[in-house]
Amino acid sequence: MAGEEAVSNKQVILNDYVTGFPKESDLKITTGSIKLKVPESSKDTVLLKNLYISCDPYLRLRMSKPDRPSVFAFFKPGSPLDGYGVAKVLDSTHPNYKKGDLVWGFNGWEEYSLITSPQLLIKIQHTDVPLSYYTGILGMPGMTAYAGLYEVSAPKKGEYVFVSAASGAVGQLVGQFAKLAGCYVVGSAGSKQKVDLLKNKLGFDDAFNYKEEPDLDAALKRCFPEGIDIYFENVGGKMLNAVLLNMRVHGRIAVCGMVSQYNLEKPEGVNNLMQIVGKRIRMEGFAAGDYYHLYPKFLELVIPAIKEGKIVYVEDIAEGLENAPAALVGLFSGRNVGKQLVVVAQE
Amino acid sequence: MAGEEAVSNKQVILNDYVTGFPKESDLKITTGSIKLKVPESSKDTVLLKNLYISCDPYLRLRMSKPDRPSVFAFFKPGSPLDGYGVAKVLDSTHPNYKKGDLVWGFNGWEEYSLITSPQLLIKIQHTDVPLSYYTGILGMPGMTAYAGLYEVSAPKKGEYVFVSAASGAVGQLVGQFAKLAGCYVVGSAGSKQKVDLLKNKLGFDDAFNYKEEPDLDAALKRCFPEGIDIYFENVGGKMLNAVLLNMRVHGRIAVCGMVSQYNLEKPEGVNNLMQIVGKRIRMEGFAAGDYYHLYPKFLELVIPAIKEGKIVYVEDIAEGLENAPAALVGLFSGRNVGKQLVVVAQE
Numbered sequence: 001m002a003g004e005e006a007v008s009n010k011q012v013i014l015n016d017y018v019t020g021f022p023k024e025s026d027l028k029i030t031t032g033s034i035k036l037k038v039p040e041s042s043k044d045t046v047l048l049k050n051l052y053i054s055c056d057p058y059l060r061l062r063m064s065k066p067d068r069p070s071v072f073a074f075f076k077p078g079s080p081l082d083g084y085g086v087a088k089v090l091d092s093t094h095p096n097y098k099k100g101d102l103v104w105g106f107n108g109w110e111e112y113s114l115i116t117s118p119q120l121l122i123k124i125q126h127t128d129v130p131l132s133y134y135t136g137i138l139g140m141p142g143m144t145a146y147a148g149l150y151e152v153s154a155p156k157k158g159e160y161v162f163v164s165a166a167s168g169a170v171g172q173l174v175g176q177f178a179k180l181a182g183c184y185v186v187g188s189a190g191s192k193q194k195v196d197l198l199k200n201k202l203g204f205d206d207a208f209n210y211k212e213e214p215d216l217d218a219a220l221k222r223c224f225p226e227g228i229d230i231y232f233e234n235v236g237g238k239m240l241n242a243v244l245l246n247m248r249v250h251g252r253i254a255v256c257g258m259v260s261q262y263n264l265e266k267p268e269g270v271n272n273l274m275q276i277v278g279k280r281i282r283m284e285g286f287a288a289g290d291y292y293h294l295y296p297k298f299l300e301l302v303i304p305a306i307k308e309g310k311i312v313y314v315e316d317i318a319e320g321l322e323n324a325p326a327a328l329v330g331l332f333s334g335r336n337v338g339k340q341l342v343v344v345a346q347e
Numbered sequence: 348m349a350g351e352e353a354v355s356n357k358q359v360i361l362n363d364y365v366t367g368f369p370k371e372s373d374l375k376i377t378t379g380s381i382k383l384k385v386p387e388s389s390k391d392t393v394l395l396k397n398l399y400i401s402c403d404p405y406l407r408l409r410m411s412k413p414d415r416p417s418v419f420a421f422f423k424p425g426s427p428l429d430g431y432g433v434a435k436v437l438d439s440t441h442p443n444y445k446k447g448d449l450v451w452g453f454n455g456w457e458e459y460s461l462i463t464s465p466q467l468l469i470k471i472q473h474t475d476v477p478l479s480y481y482t483g484i485l486g487m488p489g490m491t492a493y494a495g496l497y498e499v500s501a502p503k504k505g506e507y508v509f510v511s512a513a514s515g516a517v518g519q520l521v522g523q524f525a526k527l528a529g530c531y532v533v534g535s536a537g538s539k540q541k542v543d544l545l546k547n548k549l550g551f552d553d554a555f556n557y558k559e560e561p562d563l564d565a566a567l568k569r570c571f572p573e574g575i576d577i578y579f580e581n582v583g584g585k586m587l588n589a590v591l592l593n594m595r596v597h598g599r600i601a602v603c604g605m606v607s608q609y610n611l612e613k614p615e616g617v618n619n620l621m622q623i624v625g626k627r628i629r630m631e632g633f634a635a636g637d638y639y640h641l642y643p644k645f646l647e648l649v650i651p652a653i654k655e656g657k658i659v660y661v662e663d664i665a666e667g668l669e670n671a672p673a674a675l676v677g678l679f680s681g682r683n684v685g686k687q688l689v690v691v692a693q694e
Contacts (some may be wrong), residue, residue, distance in 0.1 A: 009566070061625070071596060071625040236620065255623050269616015273583065276602050276632035278418040283630045285623035328590060 002273045006033040010320035011080040013108035017065035021263040021332055026063070027081075027325035034112045036166075037091050046118045048087035050107050051347055053321075054135035055328045055340040056169070059083055060262040083107040086124070088132045088347060094118050101347075102127065104134035109324060111344060122295070126303055131347065136339035137171050137313040140288050145173035145232075146298050148254040152180070152284050157182035159223050162243065165234035166207065167194040167314065169339035170256060174232045175204045176311050183230070186223045188239065190328045190334040199336065201312060216242035227251075235260045237268040244272035244281075253283040263332055271281045273339065314338030356693045358427040359456035368610040368679055372430075373410070374672035381459045391441040393465045395434035395450035397454050398473070398694055400668075400673045402687040403516070405498040406430055416606040428456040433471070433481045436694060441465050449474065449694075451481035456671060458691060469642070473650055477693065483516050483686035484649065484660040487635050492510050492520035492579075493645050494638035495601040496528075496551035499631050502637045504529030507571050509590065512581035512659065513554065516539040516686035517603060521579045522551045523658050530577070533570045535586065537681040544684065548659060563589035580630075583606045584615040591619035591628075600630040611677055661685030 001194060009032045018026050038045045059081065066074040075081055089101040097103065107113045107123035115121065124134060136142060149155060161178040163170045166187025178185045186206040187198045198207035206223050213219040220242055227248035233240060236258025261267040275281060303310040316328040316336040324342045331340055365373050385392045404429065413421045422428055436448040444465060453470035454460045462468065471481055483489060496502060508525040512518045513534025523531045533553045534545045546556035551678045553570050560566040567589055574595035580587060583605025608614040622628060652658040663683040665674040671689045678687055
């Protein structure tokens, strides 16, 4: 019977806990096997054929050796990574999912995944947009940008918004959402190509290459002579320190991530936090997962905006699981331009 | 006619901009003169006889050389300090104030002050409590504790609250307000005497002397095995860094001040800010001045609580303007026990 025969299942495995910058050699490709059928005794289980996997900076935090309790589940050496992705249901004993459904959510870095916690899978209703978008604009990064800007930062028309890592999976959307809210938006990125993208394709009012600025404080003063109302924080460290000096009274810092710090043994010290007191700044960490109840409302905004070309989305697509290690590692040197994802298989 | 003759007016003058820890010699006592009558040509002006002045840590920030725009007005060398205090109206051309009124708000560090911006004065309605309380529990520090705890931190019954500088003007109230809200409260302070005060008089569940803890992270783990929901931040630096490691998911840090940093040429770096992301921590600077619309509601809570002995308030009272420099400077070595104020004159 179909599915009774085991098929090969290529996987991306963590070799050992990572210290410092991750290297391709921290990961390896192995081939296991899997039966393409949910065992009859397994309730509420879903078998996925993985189509896309998403390379996200936070995955680095899960590659470290667990040294104190964390809200993130650490990866285990010898086991495949997991994370956000897009997949097709091949078999299911869960009433909400049936064969042929397309889903996004948590799957493994492998060709096929047997998922026993399908509550982390969301069924895809709109298929008249690129399916890969569900790793980005229509998935976790999209919800991150939406929640962090609209819910955490509450932008008002005319406010000054700064976004770091601005051409990345989340940043490029924050900028576009802020423009929709009537804000003045400046982004920072790490190459001329990315700066051009921000200014010419993604609608930012201004942008700068942080690698070419000897003085980030001066760069921010140049771009924001009136100061910054909202900082969408993706990088941490020196940039955060400079931003604090340039925040306005009652400014908001939505802390999405601090990617410049993830590979450091000891994160950089931020010494301008006193700005928070006098200027009554609110700095707030958040995670898309706390806002998924807003996903239907989010789609109502973003699906038409995509179709009408009011929002664009830049992807950087690697082909095949065997290229996933390089794609993931590349995030930390800024090699990707736009949202980094990996095609595992065609639908 | 009364008031036409000039009388002597003792003042506390800033000698020069301060760097590092302030010293008594940064201030001097001089004697000027003043007519005890508002000039007839001066509209909306109030002449005050000052009764109490309030020594507050934020005054240190106003003693530095202005190097970049600040929300605080810097003091001018050669001029008297100003700040919160309690005073009696001797004369007034402002319709809201009349001779004999008692007020709290901004006055000068001097015997008599001619106030041309009386919108910073609040008339005292309740005089059946110690008048000095209007420099503390019934004034800016009281509103700071109230707003920072109830408005910024929104404590829920059973939550874990940590307060630094806990026996100070604000901290001692934060702890008592948190107990009223049904929280578990721990405070840190800088001497055994203060720790005893917290535990035996001010109703804290636990307290520790930070100067005797070689490892602040370990001290916080001992006091909060389940972690901290709310941190009322008064000190900054190493304590903030250790607290971040011990915050719980969705924790709140109400940033009132960072007194440990005010005298440093370069503030200490805080390198545990990544905790903000994973744990979705909200860190928010605030100032009592943004919440004075709540003052009537605040008094409804706190006046009966004082009279019924449900809230106590510890003051450290210096006698006479000539002792004001020592009283102010003493804040930064923790010499004061409780709210530091100076008696300028009896009513």
